[in-house]
Amino acid sequence: MALGTEQLIDAALKREMIQRDQLEKLRTLARRQRVDVLDMLMVNYRLPINAFYRAAAEQRGMPYVEFDEMQADVDMLKKMPAALVKRKKYLPISQNDNSILLATADPDDRASIDTVRRLLNKPLVVGLGEPAMLDTAISRTYQLMNQSTASSHEHAGEVDLVALLDAIFKEAYLRRSSDIHIMQDEYGLRVRLRVDGKLQEFVSDTPMDESVANGLISRIKVLADLDIAEQREPQDGGMSYTLGAPIDLEFNVRVATAPTRLGERVTMRILGQDAKDLTLEKLGMSADELHRFGKAIRQPFGMVLITGPTGSGKSTTLFAALREISSPSVNIMTVENPIEYVIDGVSQIQTGAKVTFASALRSFLRHDPDVLMVGEIRDEETADTALKAAMTGHLVFSTLHTNTAAGCISRLADIGCEPFLIGSTMTAVIAQRLVRRLCDHCKVIEQPTDEECTLLGIAPGESQQLHHAKGCAMCQGSGYRGRVGLFESLWFDDDLRKMVARCCTEEALESAAGERLRHMWDDGVAKVKQGITTLEEVQKVTIKRNLNG
Numbered sequence: 001m002a003l004g005t006e007q008l009i010d011a012a013l014k015r016e017m018i019q020r021d022q023l024e025k026l027r028t029l030a031r032r033q034r035v036d037v038l039d040m041l042m043v044n045y046r047l048p049i050n051a052f053y054r055a056a057a058e059q060r061g062m063p064y065v066e067f068d069e070m071q072a073d074v075d076m077l078k079k080m081p082a083a084l085v086k087r088k089k090y091l092p093i094s095q096n097d098n099s100i101l102l103a104t105a106d107p108d109d110r111a112s113i114d115t116v117r118r119l120l121n122k123p124l125v126v127g128l129g130e131p132a133m134l135d136t137a138i139s140r141t142y143q144l145m146n147q148s149t150a151s152s153h154e155h156a157g158e159v160d161l162v163a164l165l166d167a168i169f170k171e172a173y174l175r176r177s178s179d180i181h182i183m184q185d186e187y188g189l190r191v192r193l194r195v196d197g198k199l200q201e202f203v204s205d206t207p208m209d210e211s212v213a214n215g216l217i218s219r220i221k222v223l224a225d226l227d228i229a230e231q232r233e234p235q236d237g238g239m240s241y242t243l244g245a246p247i248d249l250e251f252n253v254r255v256a257t258a259p260t261r262l263g264e265r266v267t268m269r270i271l272g273q274d275a276k277d278l279t280l281e282k283l284g285m286s287a288d289e290l291h292r293f294g295k296a297i298r299q300p301f302g303m304v305l306i307t308g309p310t311g312s313g314k315s316t317t318l319f320a321a322l323r324e325i326s327s328p329s330v331n332i333m334t335v336e337n338p339i340e341y342v343i344d345g346v347s348q349i350q351t352g353a354k355v356t357f358a359s360a361l362r363s364f365l366r367h368d369p370d371v372l373m374v375g376e377i378r379d380e381e382t383a384d385t386a387l388k389a390a391m392t393g394h395l396v397f398s399t400l401h402t403n404t405a406a407g408c409i410s411r412l413a414d415i416g417c418e419p420f421l422i423g424s425t426m427t428a429v430i431a432q433r434l435v436r437r438l439c440d441h442c443k444v445i446e447q448p449t450d451e452e453c454t455l456l457g458i459a460p461g462e463s464q465q466l467h468h469a470k471g472c473a474m475c476q477g478s479g480y481r482g483r484v485g486l487f488e489s490l491w492f493d494d495d496l497r498k499m500v501a502r503c504c505t506e507e508a509l510e511s512a513a514g515e516r517l518r519h520m521w522d523d524g525v526a527k528v529k530q531g532i533t534t535l536e537e538v539q540k541v542t543i544k545r546n547l548n549g
Contacts, residue, residue, distance in 0.1 A: 002089070002105040002106055002131045003053070003056055003105070003106065003107075003108075003128075005036065005037065005038045007056060008038060008052040008053065008055070008056055009023070009037070009038065009041065009052075010059075011052065011055040011056040011058070011059040011473075012041070012047075012051075012052055012055045012473070014055075014059050015055040015058055015059060015472070015473055015474075016441070017045065017047065017051065017052075017055055017441075017473055017474050018041060018045055022044070023041070026040045026041055026044055027040075029246075030246075033245055033246060035245060035246050038052070039246060040246050042174055043174070043246045043247050046173070046174055046176060047174060047474070048171060048174040048175050048476070049130060050130045050133075050476060051473045051474065051476055052473070053128055053129070053130045054128075054472075054473040054476065054477060055473035056128060057127070057128040058472065058473055060107065060128070062107060062126055062127055062128055063101065063125065063127040063128070064127065064128055064129070064477065065091075065093070065101070065103040065127040065128065065129040066133075066477065067130075067133040067136070067137065067201050067203055068201065069093070070091055070093065070103060070129065070133065070134065070137035071093060072091050072092060072093060072137070072138075072141040073092050073093060073094040073100065074141070074145060076092035076094070076100055076120055076122075077091075077092055077141065077145075079119050079120055080092070080116060080119055080120070082142070084112070084115075084116075085138060086138060088104065088106065088109065088112050089104060089105045089106070089129075089131055089134040089135065089138065090102060090103070090104050090112075090116055091103040091104075091129070091134055091137055091138055091141070092116075092120060093127075095125060098122075098123060099122060099123040099124065099125050100120055100122050100123070100124055100125070101124075101125045101126075101127050102116060102124045102125070102126050102127065103127050103128075103129040103134060103137075104126060104127070104128065104129065104134070105128070105129060105130070105131040105134055107126050107128055113126060130203075131205070132203050132204055132205040133203045135205045136203045136204075136205070140187055143187070159206055159207060159208075159212050159215070161212070161215050161216050161219050162219075163206075164204065164206055164208075164212070164216060165216060165219060165220070165241075166243060166244075167204055167206070168180060168182075168191055168202060168204075169241055169243055169251065170243055170247065171193065171202055172193050172202075172270060173243065173247060173249065173251075175193055175195045175200065175476075176195060176196075176482070177193040177194055177195050177200075177270065178194050178195075178269065178270060178311075179193070179194040179267060179268065179269050179270070180192075180193055180194075180202075180266075180267070180268040180270070181193075181194070181199065181265070181266075181267055182213075182216065182217065182220070182265060182266040182267075182268070183260065183262075183263075183265035183266075184210065184213045184260070184262045184263035184264070184265065185262060186262070187208075187209075188208050188209035188210050188212060188213050189208035189209070189210075189212050189213035189216065190208075191204075191208075196436045196437075196478070196480055196481075196482065196483050197311075197434060197436065197483065198436075198478070200476075210263070213263065214263065217257070217263075217264050217266055220239075220255060220266050220268070221235070221237075221255075221257065221266075223239045223241070224237035224238060224239045224253075224255035225237050225238075225239070226255065226257065231259060231263075231264055232259050233259070234256065234257060234258045234259070235256070235257045236254075236255070236256050236257075237254075237255045237256075238252070238253060238254050238255055238338055239253050239255060240252055240253070241253055251270050251271070252270075252271040252272055252338075252339075252340070252342075253268050253269065253270055253271065254268065254269040254271060254338050255267075255268050256268075256269075271338065271339075271340040271341070272340050272341040272342065278316065278319065278320050278323065278341075279320055279323070279324070280293065280294070280320045280321065280324050282320075283313075283316070283317060283320055283484075283485050284484035284485040284486070284487070284527070284532075285485070285487055286523065286526065289487060289489050289518065289523075292428070292489065292491055293321070293428065293430070293489070294324070296427050296428040296491070297321045297324060297325055297395070297397075298325060299395055299427055300393070300395065301390060301391075301392075301393050301394055301395055302390055302395060302396070302425055302426070302427035303386065303387065303390040303396050303398070303425045303426050303427055304321070304395070304396070304397050304398075304427050304428050304429075304430075305377075305397075305398055305399065305400050305408050305426075305428070305429045305430070306318055306397070306398075306399045306400075306429075306430050306431075306432065307399065307400045307401065307402040307404075307405065307407070307408050307429060307430070307431045307432070308399075308401070308402075308431055308432045308433060309401060309433075310401075311434070312432055312433050312434055313432060313434050313483075313485055314399040314432065315336075315340045315341070315375070315399070316341075317430065317432060317485070318373060318397050318399065319340070319341040319343065321397065322334070322343055322346065322371070322373060322397070323343060325371065326343060326344075326345055326346060328345065330370045330371060331347075331367070331368060331369050331370045331371070332345075332346045332347070332369070332370065332371040332372075332373070333346070333347045333348075333349075333364045333367060333369045333371070333372055333373070334346060334347070334348045334349070334372070334373035334374075334375070335348075335349045335350075335351060335355075335357055335360035335361060335364070335373070335374055335375060336348060336349070336350060336351070336373075336375035337350055337351040337352075337357075337375055337376075338350055347367070351375075356381075356382075357374055357375065357376070357377075357378065357382040358379070358381040358382045358385050361374060361382065361385045361386060361389065362385055364389075365389060365394075369394060370394070370395065371394070371395045371396075371397070372386070372389055372394050372395070372396045372397070373396075373397040373398065374386050374396065374397070374398040374399075375398070375399065376398065376399050376400070377398050377399070377400050377412075377415070379415065380415045380416035380417065383412055383415050383416070383417050384416070384417060384421075386398055387412075387417060387421045387422065387425050388421070390425040391421065391424055391425050396425075400412070402431065403431070404431055404488060404506075404510075404520075405429040405430065405431040405488045405489060405490035405517065406429075406490055406506045406509045406510045406513070406517070407431075407506055408429045408431075409422060409426075409500055409506060409509060410505075410506050413503075419500060419501055419502070419503045420501045422500050422501070423497040423498065423499070423500035423501030423502075424497060424501065426492045426496075426497060426500065427492055428489065428490065428491050428492060429489070429490045429492075430487055430488070430489050430490075431487070431488040431489075431490075431520060432485050432486065432487050432488070432520075433485070433486045433520065433541035433542060434483045434484070434485055434486070434541070435483060435484060435485075435486055435524070435527075435533045435537040435538060435540070435541060436478075436480035436482075436483055436533065436537050437480060437481060437482045437483055437484045437532060437533055438467055438468075438469060438479065438480060438481075438531065438532065438533055438534065439469070439470075439471075439472065439474060439475035439478070439479055439480055439481040440481070441472050441474040441475065441481070442469075442470040442471060442472035442474065442475065442479065443467045443468065443469065443470060443479070443531065444467065444468055444470045445465045445466070445467055445468075445531075446465065446466060446467075446468050447465060447466075448464060448465070448466045452466065452535055455525075455535060455539075455544060456525050456528060456529065456535065457525065464529065466528065466529070466531075466534075466535070467531035467534070468534060469534060480537075484527065484532055484533060486520050486523050486524050486527065486538065486541060486542060487518075487520065487523050488517075488518065488519055488520035488523065488542075489517070489518050490509075490513060490516065490517050491516045491517075492516070493516065495512070496509065496512065496513065496516065499512060519545065520541075520542040521538070521542050521543065521544045521545065524538035524541075524542055525538070
């Protein structure tokens with residue numbers, strides 16, 4: 001038997017993941033709604049089940065075994081009866097020549113663990129694993145050993161695809177996932193969730209062979225209004241997906257399919273999560289930059305651009321800015337593909353076969369707008385229309401794909417925009433990236449190394465301590481929980497606008513900007529010193545540039 005609900009709850013309490021007064025309220029609510037109290041806790045604190053098992057491992061002082069660590073020692077496994085392995089969920093994993101790590105879901109069954117110790121005749125280190133993960137790892141191991149292949153999937157034909165898709169979306173919600181990747185490999189169905197920019201495995205005790213994979217992908221295509229008969233060409237679509245109690249939440253989902261060597265794969269982007277709580281203050285801008293940005297988005301006309309690669313949070317920043325200035329006295333209109341956030345009181349149009357960014361933007365100009373938002377500038381027609389709208393008394397927001405803030409000027413020129421038009425309209429450009437935020441529950445303080453001091457500009461004698469990632473149950477062992485933005489901001493005044501109109505280079509613009517330009521590296525260094533993120537995270541998205549030569 002795996003650990004019981006009360007054991008998991010008690011471990012979470014002792015690890016300070018949950019509060020006792022909140023627990024009692026949730027117990028009462030769970031009884032009223034007739035749901036399991038552990039489910040209610042998971043939803044309320046947005047913690048997946050593996051967080052509770054990891055807490056139990058921490059409480060007992062034993063290792064927690066992740067799914068990607070469940071690589072069985074086949075020679076040791078052959079010494080154990082298959083019935084015992086499957087019933088008790090035991091998986092022997094090589095550690096070294098002297099000991100074996102035994103992953104189990106029930107570390108309290110001392111008699112069975114002693115039996116395994118006698119069978120293997122080696123010292124054991126007992127580690128705790130989540131039952132569903134152990135089930136899957138054991139089944140895959142026996143499948144590779146060409147044993148009981150049929151038994152691991154004997155009920156595959158009876159899989160409830162509705163319940164399986166619900167379970168995937170529930171886990172994505174609990175882990176705060178941005179994307180769901182569904183693909184087929186040699187084992188059948190493989191599901192991964194992108195959490196804080198990193199992919200994590202989703203493991204279910206439901207058999208997930210090839211027929212289940214095909215059935216689940218077909219169900220998603222039906223919900224997204226895609227052609228289920230077409231499996232040789234990529235398709236794009238969207239859908240709304242609702243999870244019942246205790247989550248009671250509707251997701252807007254963007255769906256993309258593509259044919260692969262082993263069958264179709266599906267990627268689903270979950271849109272507009274936590275939209276109600278999103279504000280400019282939560283994005284991660286410094287107080288000074290936030291003040292400047294607040295002034296820029298309240299200008300009567302001009303262009304505000306947010307730049308960065310796909311997945312860098314550009315749409316989120318635009319949405320927070322629009323929410324900040326939205327009021328009954330302001331007519332805001334947006335054209336997007338897809339509509340990621342729904343904003344009350346704002347006219348939002350989604351592009352399609354008959355509606356392009358440029359055509360929608362031209363139409364907007366006949367609807368007496370105050371503020372226009374273009375989801376993305378992709379071509380000369382859209383860019384030209386947006387710039388002319390900004391020049392004729394409208395405030396225009398949009399996004400662009402560039403590496404730096406100053407790079408947007410040369411990018412617009414490359415598209416075909418006139419330099420005088422760019423210079424006369426530009427108000428502000430924000431380049432941004434996302435980095436993982438250190439988990440406040442477990443981050444540790446260490447003295448910086450000499451290399452870190454050099455990169456961060458810390459003098460040898462200067463007193464400075466840095467926070468580093470450790471890993472705990474709250475962050476599922478990663479050391480990070482959530483993400484925060486790094487920003488590079490370029491604020492235009494008359495002098496910089498004149499330079500742009502005279503076709504200045506990107507390097508000349510950066511050199512002349514002075515305090516009007518704050519580099520992303522500097523913002524990252526400030527967040528490292530504040531204990532918000534780590535130097536390793538900052539180095540993944542930006543570099544320290546030598547601007548003097």
